Amino acid sequence: xxxxxxxxxxxxxxxxxxxxxxxxxxxxxxxxxxxxxxxxxxxxxxxxxxxxxxxxxxxxxxxxxxxxxxxxxxxxxxxxxxxxxxxxxxxxxxxxxxxxxxxxxxxxxxxxxxxxxxxxxxxxxxxxxxxxxxxxxxxxxxxxxxxxxxxxxxxxxxxxxxxxxxxxxxxxxxxxxxxxxxxxxxxxxxxxxxxxxxxxxxxxxxxxxxxxxxxxxxxxxxxxxxxxxxxxxxxxxxxxxxxxxxxxxxxxxxxxxxxxxxxxxxxxxxxxxxxxxxxxxxxxxxxxxxxxxxxxxxxxxxxxxxxxxxxxxxxxxxxxxxxxxxxxxxxxxxxxxxxxxxxxxxxxxxxxxxxxxxxxxxxxxx
Amino acid sequence: xxxxxxxxxxxxxxxxxxxxxxxxxxxxxxxxxxxxxxxxxxxxxxxxxxxxxxxxxxxxxxxxxxxxxxxxxxxxxxxxxxxxxxxxxxxxxxxxxxxxxxxxxxxxxxxxxxxxxxxxxxxxxxxxxxxxxxxxxxxxxxxxxxxxxxxxxxxxxxxxxxxxxxxxxxxxxxxxxxxxxxxxxxxxxxxxxxxxxxxxxxxxxxxxxxxxxxxxxxxxxxxxxxxxxxxxxxxxxxxxxxxxxxxxxxxxxxxxxxxxxxxxxxxxxxxxxxxxxxxxxxxxxxxxxxxxxxxxxxxxxxxxxxxxxxxxxxxxxxxxxxxxxxxxxxxxxxxxxxxxxxxxxxxxxxxxxxxxxxxxxxxxxxxxxxxxxxxxxxxxxxxxxxxxxxxxxxxxxxxxxxxxxxxxxxxxxxxxxxxxxxxxxxxxxxxxxxxxxxxxxxxxxxxxxxxxxxxxxxxxxxxxxx
Numbered sequence: 001x002x003x004x005x006x007x008x009x010x011x012x013x014x015x016x017x018x019x020x021x022x023x024x025x026x027x028x029x030x031x032x033x034x035x036x037x038x039x040x041x042x043x044x045x046x047x048x049x050x051x052x053x054x055x056x057x058x059x060x061x062x063x064x065x066x067x068x069x070x071x072x073x074x075x076x077x078x079x080x081x082x083x084x085x086x087x088x089x090x091x092x093x094x095x096x097x098x099x100x101x102x103x104x105x106x107x108x109x110x111x112x113x114x115x116x117x118x119x120x121x122x123x124x125x126x127x128x129x130x131x132x133x134x135x136x137x138x139x140x141x142x143x144x145x146x147x148x149x150x151x152x153x154x155x156x157x158x159x160x161x162x163x164x165x166x167x168x169x170x171x172x173x174x175x176x177x178x179x180x181x182x183x184x185x186x187x188x189x190x191x192x193x194x195x196x197x198x199x200x201x202x203x204x205x206x207x208x209x210x211x212x213x214x215x216x217x218x219x220x221x222x223x224x225x226x227x228x229x230x231x232x233x234x235x236x237x238x239x240x241x242x243x244x245x246x247x248x249x250x251x252x253x254x255x256x257x258x259x260x261x262x263x264x265x266x267x268x269x270x271x272x273x274x275x276x277x278x279x280x281x282x283x284x285x286x287x288x289x290x291x292x293x294x295x296x297x298x299x300x301x302x303x304x305x306x307x308x309x310x311x312x313x314x315x316x317x318x319x320x321x322x323x324x325x326x327x328x329x330x331x332x333x334x335x336x337x338x339x340x341x342x343x344x345x346x347x348x349x350x351x352x353x354x355x356x357x358x359x360x361x362x363x364x365x366x
Numbered sequence: 367x368x369x370x371x372x373x374x375x376x377x378x379x380x381x382x383x384x385x386x387x388x389x390x391x392x393x394x395x396x397x398x399x400x401x402x403x404x405x406x407x408x409x410x411x412x413x414x415x416x417x418x419x420x421x422x423x424x425x426x427x428x429x430x431x432x433x434x435x436x437x438x439x440x441x442x443x444x445x446x447x448x449x450x451x452x453x454x455x456x457x458x459x460x461x462x463x464x465x466x467x468x469x470x471x472x473x474x475x476x477x478x479x480x481x482x483x484x485x486x487x488x489x490x491x492x493x494x495x496x497x498x499x500x501x502x503x504x505x506x507x508x509x510x511x512x513x514x515x516x517x518x519x520x521x522x523x524x525x526x527x528x529x530x531x532x533x534x535x536x537x538x539x540x541x542x543x544x545x546x547x548x549x550x551x552x553x554x555x556x557x558x559x560x561x562x563x564x565x566x567x568x569x570x571x572x573x574x575x576x577x578x579x580x581x582x583x584x585x586x587x588x589x590x591x592x593x594x595x596x597x598x599x600x601x602x603x604x605x606x607x608x609x610x611x612x613x614x615x616x617x618x619x620x621x622x623x624x625x626x627x628x629x630x631x632x633x634x635x636x637x638x639x640x641x642x643x644x645x646x647x648x649x650x651x652x653x654x655x656x657x658x659x660x661x662x663x664x665x666x667x668x669x670x671x672x673x674x675x676x677x678x679x680x681x682x683x684x685x686x687x688x689x690x691x692x693x694x695x696x697x698x699x700x701x702x703x704x705x706x707x708x709x710x711x712x713x714x715x716x717x718x719x720x721x722x723x724x725x726x727x728x729x730x731x732x733x734x735x736x737x738x739x740x741x742x743x744x745x746x747x748x749x750x751x752x753x754x755x756x757x758x759x760x761x762x763x764x765x766x767x768x769x770x771x772x773x774x775x776x777x778x779x780x781x782x783x784x785x786x787x788x789x790x791x792x793x794x795x796x797x798x799x800x801x802x803x804x805x806x807x808x809x810x811x812x813x814x815x816x817x818x819x820x821x822x823x824x825x826x827x828x829x830x831x832x
Contacts, residue, residue, distance in 0.1 A: 001562050003804045004569070007811030012818060168372045173820045230771075234588035241587045251411060251491060289591070292748065294463070295491070 012171060019170040022179040024049045032193050033059050039195055045213045046202060047193040049182060050095065054140045056213065057092045058108060065114035066090035069273075071105060072122025073097050074219065075280035075338050076348075081216035083342075083349035084120075091217030096134045099127060099257050102264045104143035109271070111143070119273045120352055122280045125303060126245040127261065130254045133165065147264075220342075221335060229332050236283035236337040240293055244337065247290070253302050262310055275316040276355050277307050281348050283334040284324045317355035327351045367408045369568075369622045370575055370821050378405060379626075382531070386630055387559070395522050395553050398630065402531035406495070409535060414493040417455050422528045424451045425503040429510040429517040441511060448507040452500040459492050464697035495535040497694060499528055501661055506542040508665055515543055523549040532626035536619055536829040538637040539657040548632050557631030564628030566799030569814045571621030575827070576817040578784050579615035582607045585777040589769075590746065593755045597768030601759030603777055608746050609739040610784040612828055613642065616655070619827045621794045636795050641738075642788040645730040646722060647711040650738055662691045681716065685709035695745070700753060704744035711737055731789070 032051050036059035039045055045056065067088040070076055077093035084091075094101050102121075109115070126132040145155060169175055196202045199212070203222030213219050227235070240247050269275050282290070291297045304320055311318035321327050329344035340348055367374050382401035389397045407415055428448045435441050457465070506524075509515035518524040526549045527542055528534075551557045586607035589600050596604070620637035627634035637656050644650035651659045667687040673680055685706055692705020715722060722730065743760075747753035758764065 001565060001802075001807055004565065004807040004811040004814070007808050008815050008818065011812070011815040015819060171372065171819065176819060233592075237591040238584070238587045241583065241591075285591075 015176055016167075016170050019172075019175050019179055022182065024175055024179040024182055030055075032056055035193055035195055036060055037063055039215055040197075041215050043195045043197055043215060044199050044202075045193060046196050046210055048210045049178070049192065051193045051211065052139050053094045053213075054101070054104070057094065057105065057217075058140065058143075060090055060217065061092070061105075061108050061112055061114060064088070064090075065112065066116050068118045068120065069109075069116040070120045070122070070217070071102060072120075072278070072280065073124050073126075075124055075282070075340075076120070076122035076278065077217075077219045078335070078340055078342060078345040079349045080214065080218040080342075080345075083346050085349075085353055089216055093122075093217065093219070097127075098132070098134045099260045099264070100144045101140070102261065103147040104140035106264050106267055107143040107147040108140075109268070111146070115272050117272070117274065118276065119268055120276045120278060121265065122278045123261065123303075123307060124245070124280060125247065125250070125300060128254045128257045128303060129246055129250045130252065130257070131246040131249045133161070226341075227336065232283070232334055232336055233285055233331060236285035236331075236334065237289060239283075239286040239337040240289040240296065247296060248293075250296060250299055253299055253306065258306055258310075262314075265310075265316065266314060269314060269316070275314070276319060276352055277311050277316050278319045278348075278352060279304060279307065279322040280338070281321050281324050281327060281329055281340055281344060282338045283336070284329070284331050286337040287323055290322075319352050319355045321348060321351055367405060368827070369619070369626075370572060370817075372818075372821065375818075378408075383629060390555050391553055392522065394555070395526050395549060398552070399522065399525050399529055402526075402529040402534060405531040406529070406534055410494045411491070417459070417493055417496060418499060418529065421452055421455060421500055421503045422525055424448060425507045426518065426521055426524050429507050432507075432510050433517060445507065445511045449504060452504045455496060456500055459496055461693075461697045464699075468699075498537045498539055499534060501539050501658075501694075502528055502541075505539075505661060505665060509541070509543065518542065518546055520550070520553070523553060526552075530627075530630075530632065532623040532630070532632075533634055536616075536623070536827055537655075537657055538620060538623065538635045539661050540635055544635055545632065552631060559631045560628040560800075562799045562802070564625045566797065566802070566810070567621045567625030567628065567794050569625075569810050569817075570794045570797075571618040571623075571625060572821075573813050573817045574614040574618030574621065576820050577813070578780075578787075579611045579618060580820070582611040582614070582777075582780060582784065585774075585780065586611065589774075590756075593752070593759055594764070595769045596759055597765040597770065598760060598762040599767055600769050600774055601756060603774055603781065605739060605742060605756070605760065606785070607777055607781050609642075609735075609742050610781055610788060612742065612745070613638075613788060614784065615828045617793075619829060624795075638793065639795070640788065640793045642735050642785075643731065644734050644738075645727055646719075646734055647708065647715045647737060650734055651708070651712070654738075658691070658694070662687055662694075666690055677717075681713040684712050684716065688712065700744050700747055700750060703750075704741055707741050707744060711741075735789075 030052075032045075033055040035045060036056040039060075068081075068084055068086050068090070070079065070084070070089070070091040070093065072093055074093050074095060077091060079091060081087075081089035081091070092105060141155075141158070199222075203224065206222060206224075210222075210225075211219065212221065243249055265275055265277075290300060300322070304322075308318050308320070310316065324330070324344070327344075327347040327350075329340060329347055333341050333344035335341050367378060369375075378401070382397075382405075385397040385401060386394055403415055403418075406418065425448055428444045432441060432444055435444065506515070506518075506527075510517050518527075523546060524542075527540070527545045530545070533540060548557060586604045589596055589604040590608070593601060593604070617638040624634045624636065635657050639653040639656065641650055641654035644653050667683060670683045670687060671679055672683065675683075686709070688705040688709030689702050690705065692701045692703070692708070695701045695704070722733075725733075740760075743753050743756045747756055
């Protein structure tokens with residue numbers, strides 16, 4: 001039996017070393033910050049691997065303070081400044097964000113004395129799913145700690161948890177698969193984070209899906225990278241079954257996280273911002289799959305009720321558009337199960353721009 | 367926390383094994399109970415422990431009283447109290463939504479009142495494993511009531527029997543007569559781990575789950591979601607794929623549970639015995655989810671009359687028992703129909719036994735596999751409308767090749783491979799891991815490494831929701 005364990009130890013160690021060396025998840029991409037800082041109005045940041053989106057957001061917030069700021073995950077990441085309207089818009093979406101990311105960005109705004117007039121916040125269900133954890137926010141941990149005033153013990157615990165998540169990420173199939181694909185492209189075709197001026201030329205030369213982030217923060221795909229509608233529909237239809245964003249494992253709404261979100265939004269409002277809460281739109285088949293599961297549907301209803309109550313209590317606008325029918329998005333208008341393509345993103349942005357900010361409810365006793 | 371997660375394999379399991387084997391006597395049982403409760407709370411929610419402890423305390427107390435009570439009516443009263451307590455838990459957590467959703471429209475139909483289509487039933491979260499451990503605790507009380515079992519002398523040993531984490535969430539449904547004595551021995555330091563068998567069974571189960579069941583699920587779920595767009599070929603592919611997925615998923619889980627038991631020196635009962643090699647509907651139920659089949663036989667079928675009485679009575683008992691067995695699986699009428707369907711199969715087999723058993727073995731196996739596979743439509747379909755769409759597709763009502771894509775070829779290959787293993791290969795329990803040569807362990811190590819790598823590309827077990 002010892003051979004069994006020896007074989008497993010050897011294979012898994014080799015995979016760990018391979019993934020750590022290649023770093024396809026972009027845990028170590030320190031080059032992003034200077035690139036983002038000097039990104040020009042006509043330039044796009046591209047990369048054939050994931051990279052540290054937090055560094056990008058930090059650099060752009062330090063470069064200029066936006067009038068309109070979008071916070072949330074990639075589900076709101078396809079909305080461009082032109083769709084939102086206004087000249088000074090930053091879409092600061094992040095990959096797999098958590099509450100800690102919101103806290104860190106709030107602290108960045110505080111440190112930079114940046115006061116956006118309008119902040120649009122996309123609240124995905126996974127924000128309040130206790131089963132969803134992420135270590136990515138650790139790259140902005142100093143800001144997050146500054147926000148919550150964390151002590152040494154909680155810092156140690158967070159570091160330990162982060163270390164474990166990073167360890168498991170490097171033993172994951174997806175990481176290994178992406179690493180092998182990257183390697184298969186060959187060193188000459190591999191493109192780490194870099195700035196390109198002519199995206200059309202870049203797209204014509206590149207046939208592999210890559211990360212493309214524009215100066216206003218929104219992301220896009222080259223036309224050649226788009227999945228066929230049938231494939232998108234299959235991905236959307238199995239969103240729950242595949243437990244994407246731990247949806248199927250979601251047992252309850254995390255009131256602790258809701259309270260933290262409320263706290264962050266309250267601070268942003270206190271600094272003069274008008275807040276718009278959005279439940280991002282998903283693919284019609286994803287939405288159908290979510291509603292088909294009675295337990296998930298009930299949790300979503302709870303979340304929407306909680307956000308609606310928060311919005312009316314604090315005087316935020318609330319745009320509940322998870323259901324694509326509410327804004328008229330159709331199956332062909334999505335990149336995958338939960339990322340609206342430009343046509344749908346435009347409808348989403350239009351709906352947000354119509355959002356009415358209600359007057360805050362009077363405080364108790366008044 | 368799932369068996370197929372790195373948290374379980376690298377953090378929880380080594381710690382649980384170390385605390386169990388580094389402690390002795392009572393401390394060992396305390397360690398097993400504590401790690402089991404931690405596992406259960408971490409897998410779901412901390413409050414899941416409340417119904418678990420309620421059921422444990424209720425049945426331990428009632429069973430402790432039973433031998434001292436001689437009056438038959440009082441004995442029956444105590445038994446009814448136990449059954450009401452456990453079934454009450456099941457009704458509240460598992461069947462409440464179904465009852466409200468079914469009774470409301472029925473009453474409205476009788477009284478002629480209007481049903482509010484927008485009315486929703488408050489969602490009750492189902493604690494994982496409640497169907498399994500309540501059946502264990504009920505069987506314990508019934509056995510004590512029937513004087514077939516002495517009540518447990520130690521509450522700790524009884525708690526270990528109910529809470530033992532390898533079988534807590536999805537079985538096997540063990541009897542106290544099988545496990546109680548083993549936990550007594552564990553307390554007296556008289557059990558030894560069977561590492562080779564334990565590790566071998568666990569590894570095989572993990573590979574079945576991650577490398578076969580989950581890959582099949584990824585291929586068939588998109589088809590099942592939109593069955594209305596598929597013709598006969600893809601509908602049959604999805605059905606055979608699901609028959610194999612549920613087998614590899616649940617038997618994989620059971621192999622892992624039994625393997626973990628061996629690592630703690632506890633022998634859990636076998637739950638599967640190559641069910642797709644069955645040569646009759648009756649044989650199928652002796653090989654599929656064995657511990658549930660035996661539980662239903664002993665505590666439902668026989669008390670309802672069993673094989674006694676007229677043919678009509680036996681058939682009615684069979685069908686009723688299987689209908690209840692179907693309902694055990696989930697709060698949906700589709701599960702009841704699945705159970706009734708199997709009851710009808712058993713009844714037909716009961717009537718035609720001599721003719722059927724005279725047929726060639728290959729034919730009997732083929733017919734049994736086909737019949738069991740068709741039944742999975744009711745098990746997997748979300749609604750009866752979904753099931754009828756599936757049947758229509760199987761029948762060719764939407765054409766033969768409609769919706770067939772090139773990628774379905776890989777599903778066919780995967781299903782064929784899975785089918786060959788299920789029908790022709792040895793099962794894990796027929797393998798003597800203690801006699802394995804190093805080369806076999808190397809081979810299993812390579813395949814297990816693939817499973818470990820694919821684990822976070824995996825999903826929960828189908829039977830976790832029952």
